[in-house]
Amino acid sequence: ETTTISSTVYWAMLSLGAANLLPWLSFLTLADYFLDIYGDNSMEFYFPAVSTTVLVGAATLNLLYGQALSFDVRVRVPTFVMAASLLAVPLVDLAMRAGLASRFGFAITLVSVLVNAFCSAVAQSSLYGLAA
Numbered sequence: 001e002t003t004t005i006s007s008t009v010y011w012a013m014l015s016l017g018a019a020n021l022l023p024w025l026s027f028l029t030l031a032d033y034f035l036d037i038y039g040d041n042s043m044e045f046y047f048p049a050v051s052t053t054v055l056v057g058a059a060t061l062n063l064l065y066g067q068a069l070s071f072d073v074r075v076r077v078p079t080f081v082m083a084a085s086l087l088a089v090p091l092v093d094l095a096m097r098a099g100l101a102s103r104f105g106f107a108i109t110l111v112s113v114l115v116n117a118f119c120s121a122v123a124q125s126s127l128y129g130l131a132a
Helices: 002-029 031-038 043-068 071-085 088-097 102-131
Strands: none
Touching: 002 043, 002 071, 002 102, 031 043, 031 102, 043 102, 071 102, 088 102
16 A cells, blocks of 8 residues: 555656646747747747746745645646646747737747746745655
């Protein structure tokens, strides 16, 4: 029975870890796509800058005030929000094909990066606290 519980916890933590990495990997692997639709590779600066800044701030906020929310809320909600905000990239692409200016598309994509970074930091730091 203990082995079954340990195995279940291991796979749950592994799955949650992968879910937290997926959005960042999605943005990284689209570098050529972003170069094509935005006309330059400024995303290679802005995306990590926005993401890292938000990650540090969100982790700090979670450390200071995270106990006000249940663990379940601090993991489930950010994971679902990250999944939903990943839809911004294809939706922005469709909007740009319909006439949305690329500067607005870039701004919307940066907001998606911001949301993903915030949610990732909250979920990851909560998981680290559980694992510790």
